[in-house]
Amino acid sequence: MKITVIGTGYVGLVTGACLAEYGNDVVCLDLDSKKIDLLKAGGIPIYEPGLDTIVASNVAAGRLRFTTDVAESVQHGTVQFIAVGTPPDEDGSADLKYVLAAARNIGRLMTDYKVVVDKSTVPVGTAEKVKEAIAEELAARGVKLEFSVASNPEFLKEGAAVEDFMRPDRIVIGAEDERAIHVMKAIYHPFQRNHDRTLVMDIRSAELTKYAANAMLATRISFMNEIANLAEKLGADVEHVRRGIGSDPRIGYHFLYPGCGYGGSCFPKDVQALQQTAVENGMQLKVLNAVESVNEGQKQVLLHKLISRFGDDLSGKRFAVWGLAFKPRTDDMREAPSLVLIEALLAHGASVVAFDPVAMTEARRHLGERITYATDPINALEGADALLIVTEWKQFQVPDFEVVKAKLKTPLILDGRNLYEPAFVRQHGLEYDAIGRR
Numbered sequence: 001m002k003i004t005v006i007g008t009g010y011v012g013l014v015t016g017a018c019l020a021e022y023g024n025d026v027v028c029l030d031l032d033s034k035k036i037d038l039l040k041a042g043g044i045p046i047y048e049p050g051l052d053t054i055v056a057s058n059v060a061a062g063r064l065r066f067t068t069d070v071a072e073s074v075q076h077g078t079v080q081f082i083a084v085g086t087p088p089d090e091d092g093s094a095d096l097k098y099v100l101a102a103a104r105n106i107g108r109l110m111t112d113y114k115v116v117v118d119k120s121t122v123p124v125g126t127a128e129k130v131k132e133a134i135a136e137e138l139a140a141r142g143v144k145l146e147f148s149v150a151s152n153p154e155f156l157k158e159g160a161a162v163e164d165f166m167r168p169d170r171i172v173i174g175a176e177d178e179r180a181i182h183v184m185k186a187i188y189h190p191f192q193r194n195h196d197r198t199l200v201m202d203i204r205s206a207e208l209t210k211y212a213a214n215a216m217l218a219t220r221i222s223f224m225n226e227i228a229n230l231a232e233k234l235g236a237d238v239e240h241v242r243r244g245i246g247s248d249p250r251i252g253y254h255f256l257y258p259g260c261g262y263g264g265s266c267f268p269k270d271v272q273a274l275q276q277t278a279v280e281n282g283m284q285l286k287v288l289n290a291v292e293s294v295n296e297g298q299k300q301v302l303l304h305k306l307i308s309r310f311g312d313d314l315s316g317k318r319f320a321v322w323g324l325a326f327k328p329r330t331d332d333m334r335e336a337p338s339l340v341l342i343e344a345l346l347a348h349g350a351s352v353v354a355f356d357p358v359a360m361t362e363a364r365r366h367l368g369e370r371i372t373y374a375t376d377p378i379n380a381l382e383g384a385d386a387l388l389i390v391t392e393w394k395q396f397q398v399p400d401f402e403v404v405k406a407k408l409k410t411p412l413i414l415d416g417r418n419l420y421e422p423a424f425v426r427q428h429g430l431e432y433d434a435i436g437r438r
């Protein structure tokens with residue numbers, strides 16, 4: 001099938017490469033010419049495990065191309081996936097300007113039937129706006145061409161995006177005409193050989209499903225963070241509590257890890273956008289209001305622990321931060337809790353030495369040279385007054401605690417991701433505090 005993917009970011013590039021892997025003829029469009037030049041030169045603009053291999057092999061096979069040429073991209077695909085960003089607008093609602101610009105381009109330049117698929121995370125009602133935008137452009141040209149609009153929200157996780165796309169838990173297709181449903185089912189058929197995971201539904205339900213999924217995951221995290229904070233007050237250990245409730249099949253273990261707050265390009269903006277959708281419809285989502293405010297507070301937890309240890313004035317103190325990306329296996333720094341913590345440390349007069357296995361370049365974009373970037377995790381500790389762990393990278397999980405202790409000026413670890421057994425760390429003569437642990 002001839003497919004165009006509009007927007008070659010985390011979602012678009014993975015979608016394009018994975019669809020090409022199954023034999024489709026894919027063109028990926030982006031307006032960012034630096035990104036497209038890099039891809040054309042064989043580079044990959046983001047860190048995503050396995051993506052480089054699959055992009056390279058499909059480019060070599062002639063099934064995957066990159067362009068900034070809108071006319072070429074509209075011409076190419078019978079199916080046009082819109083995978084552009086939907087960042088938060090000032091009021092928290094999703095800003096649809098990129099989605100609607102992509103839709104208008106299609107209307108302006110199409111010459112035959114297209115299935116236009118919203119893969120970006122978009123509020124309920126967006127497909128109707130996309131339809132209107134295309135129809136307006138066609139009317140302005142005075143041409144009559146058929147097209148379908150479908151919703152196909154993406155559930156991939158950064159850090160495991162290729163794997164998730166290739167082996168999806170479910171494929172949600174929101175479509176209301178048979179032609180679009182048929183095309184979408186054909187595209188996803190090879191991704192679900194052992195059993196059908198397609199959920200076909202009306203477009204509005206598909207749009208809402210994506211927000212409800214992210215909101216539920218964020219809710220679990222904030223819930224566990226509150227339980228962890230209470231556990232600290234009560235002298236209970238949230239790790240025992242986590243296992244005690246996760247073993248209930250009605251609850252399950254996923255997304256029950258307390259920590260120093262969730263971040264990333266999806267949960268914060270999607271929770272806000274869903275709240276805003278509710279407000280526009282005369283409702284308050286009380287649970288989500290709490291989820292967001294708990295998360296804002298949780299991003300301050302490590303700072304508060306430091307202040308209660310060293311006092312409010314942290315000038316002259318130096319802190320080592322392990323982990324900058326919002327989660328492991330990605331270089332994505334959007335809404336990363338590390339940024340909030342580091343800004344607060346700097347504002348309290350401290351200096352920061354940070355290490356992340358892949359996100360240092362991205363971090364520099366956000367923080368510039370206001371902090372020091374260490375060449376490895378151990379170097380970061382030299383003379384530091386504490387080690388703060390913000391991202392649970394595998395390589396932080398079994399450090400040599402003797403070396404950690406020797407390097408630190410103050411032998412203190414504040415662990416925002418509960419990586420270690422407190423008793424084991426303390427055996428090495430380190431002070432250790434985590435989230436909700438005894």
Ligand SMILES: NC(=O)c1ccc[n+]([C@@H]2O[C@H](COP(=O)([O-])OP(=O)(O)OC[C@H]3O[C@@H](n4cnc5c(N)ncnc54)[C@H](O)[C@@H]3O)[C@@H](O)[C@H]2O)c1
Nearest residue numbers: 007008009010011030031032084085086098102120121154
């Ligand atoms: N990142 C994730 O983990 C994830 C997961 C599921 C869903 N989503 C959703 O997918 C969408 C894309 O997210 P992302 O993380 O890939 O964003 P991104 O910022 O990495 O990529 C978006 C790309 O779209 C390009 N773009 C913008 N307008 C364009 C236009 N008119 N034509 C062509 N290209 C254009 C930008 O230059 C950018 O490269 C968002 O709605 C997001 O919420 C993201």
